[in-house]
Amino acid sequence: MNAAVLRARHPWRGLIFLGGLLAVVWLAAWWVEFDIRALFGRDGVEAFRKVGERLWPPKLSSEVLHNALTGMVQTLALSIVGTLFGVLLGLLLAPFAARTVFVEGPLVDRRPRGRGARLGHKAVHVGVRLCANALRTIPYLILAMLFVFMVGLGPFAGALALALHTGGVFGRLYAQAIDELDPRPLLALQATGASRFQIWFYGMLPALRPALLSYTFYRWEVNIREAAVLGFVGAGGLGYHIQFALGTFHWSALGTYLLATLVLVLAVDALSARLRKALL
Amino acid sequence: MSTRRRRRRPSFPRALLILAILAASFYGTGFRPDLLLTEHAVGNAGRFLRDCWPPYLDDGYVLRLGKLALDTLATAFLGTVGAVLIGFPLGVFGSRSAVFGALFVTGEARRGRLTKLLYLTARGISALLRSIPELVWAFLFVRLFSLGPTPAVLGIGINYGGMLGKVYSEQLEHTNPTPAAAIEATGASRFSAFWWGLLPQASGAMSAYTAYRFECAVRASAIMGFVGAGGIGQEIQLSMQYFQFDRVLSGVLVLVLLVALIELLSDAVQRRFA
Structure with a gap:
């Protein structure tokens, strides 16, 4: 509730916070060379599909x-x-x-x-x-x-x-x-x-x-x-x-x-x- | 008071059952304290203590550890961001107050089958995500994609997403439904009713819990190296395998420093929102 009051007082507060957060995310992703394409690119989706196929059905020997x-x-x-x-x-x-x-x-x-x-x-x-x-x-x-x-x-x-x-x-x-x-x-x-x-x-x-x-x-x-x-x-x-x-x-x-x-x-x-x- | 206490005290068969479970657990873990006192154990412990001091603090090595600590921190941060992205929708759709209240159904309207399905799906997914440990997820992604921090980020994001989903939903349920209903009564949309009437009541608790999770994520990120997902854990594990205990100690020291720093930060955030 406190937060809501503050937000009403400073209209730009949320945007500034969001901008700062995005900048830090970008910095962190650049630092560790995080590869988002590996995840959402065609290879990523393919890998997920393959793993699902391989895991199911589970082996019951x-x-x-x-x-x-x-x-x-x-x-x-x-x-x-x-x-x-x-x-x-x-x-x-x-x-x-x-x-x-x-x-x-x-x-x-x-x-x-x-x-x-x-x-x-x-x-x-x-x-x-x-x-x-x-x-x-x-x-x-x-x-x-x-x-x-x-x-x-x-x-x-x-x-x-x-x-x-x-x-x-x-x-x-x-x-x-x-x-x-x-x-x-x-x-x-x-x-x-x-x-x-x-x-x-x-x-x-x-x-x-x-x-x-x-x-x-x-x-x-x-x-x-x-x-x-x-x-x-x-x-x-x-x-x-x-x-x-x-x-x-x-x-x-x-x-x-x-x-x-x-x-x-x-x-x-x-x-x-x-x-x-x-x-x- | 006395009757309540008497009822609480475990009955004899129940006490026996508890003892049996404990005994079975000890047996199941091969609990043999005498193994700690064998010549081998004492010798190895002595060797570790002798070799680990002084910690290896060569300039280049400390620099390398610092870089790895930053890797660990960045991985934990990205993982937490991913967890929030996953956990927020799961929490909203997994909370009765949002799904059967502000967001979809209000007043005395009957629960639709579709909203119920949505609610159960969100709960199910969040249970599935949080029940497989982050390290197992990360290992799976190491096999799927590559070595390095990307699998670690995914592992933390997915596992913690499930945890955040559960806790967010509980926090959203601990709210008062009247503000949202009042906002809706003024003709505002359901989304505004949720966003301005329900969410602000829980946002403080949600932020505090997210800060706590970030702290946990740093600790989780530090052991991601054990499955080849980089960070300072990998360095510590390798030194351990090569019996370079002085390097193990310097790695652990840097890690402890990092975790302590993040705990201070997280405590401050939690106090601010609590």
Whole structure:
């Protein structure tokens, strides 16, 4: 609504914005040599048609079906393990990464301390924050490659990568949720003489529950997609079969695997929406 | 309160089911923490940590990483623009308030079969686009067209187009229908009723979500190199394959810097529109 008022005030605002946007798009397209003709030219349309023809009908040989099924189960398992460990790691990191728990607010230890102790506190806070941010920003495929290097090919490496990455994401999100809590009930609890642990357990956790749950389910939906491509670096799941089929031009088998991915992701999205509704 | 809480607590069979699912998941991923402590694992981890420091910061290499980071950024931007172009119509036609309200049917008019078909088609397409991960789309396009950033742009555009379509439609549905109806009552066209009555109510939330998606697109664009679609991810992956861990670290550092910068920008945009 604000935007509408502003637009009424400056009639040229929209046009200037659009012009600027187009200029940046043009600049970006020039920089990466984006080839729009490859897409809409005759070759592009032809390529799309060919791929559609090759993917359909999907191959339903027993080997391909077996791969698709085990791939689906493994991808689902990866997403569940990754999300579960992410929650645990996030819960572990978040209190340290949140300002209101560790730096200021009712949960901070009020006993008189020396300067060194205060600085140490601050250092832990900053260190955990940095650590969570690093885990969050390093792409999960790079983490997966690292773990493949450590523990070898297979889904275990993928589970570790997904768990660490999700833990970093949750660490930040949970900490944000903690910082956005209304401090008044916590201060009231403190005024009744509640210990810091009691404030955390009876004041903060119940108030955080809706945010934690909705973040967790949202992330599960992201993780099922990430689990589906972990196989690209040999870390298990459907991605391995997709990559193999694409690499060896087995188009009809690829059709089956893509269909399996589609079904799995849609099922997880639907299940997550239902669970969220039931729990919130 | 207490009865509600008791009802929420999972029953014994349900708890057992959840435990069984978790156990099966652990089994399915071959979860063996002891593998982390084998000589091989510890040795390789040690080798990585030893070799990655100090990061490789040769002038020419840093320049090259900077260029690749710009590639990644431009790819993410173009992908997001494509996603908006795809997602906006999907969102409009996939929202009840626009299709069964301002744009096609108003008042007590019955839902036409064609408008319903339009609505379901938009929803279906957006579900299809967002369910195949962007990296898989990109890989498909690498095989179709060529190596390089074009497949990455398409992958992000298509996958995020589906996501934007879903979220835009939800945001359009969270609007008040009366302004659009009032505008239409003055004799304005259905399109004006939608454009001036409905869209401005959702445009702030839509812009904020698009900014958030751009941030995600930068992260997605950074791993496009894993399927040969260019950008800084390709360089990191190659260094990883050649065990040049000091180069891996410098690549990751440049990437982290880029993502942090974009997050600051995106946060500012989101705060502005929230």
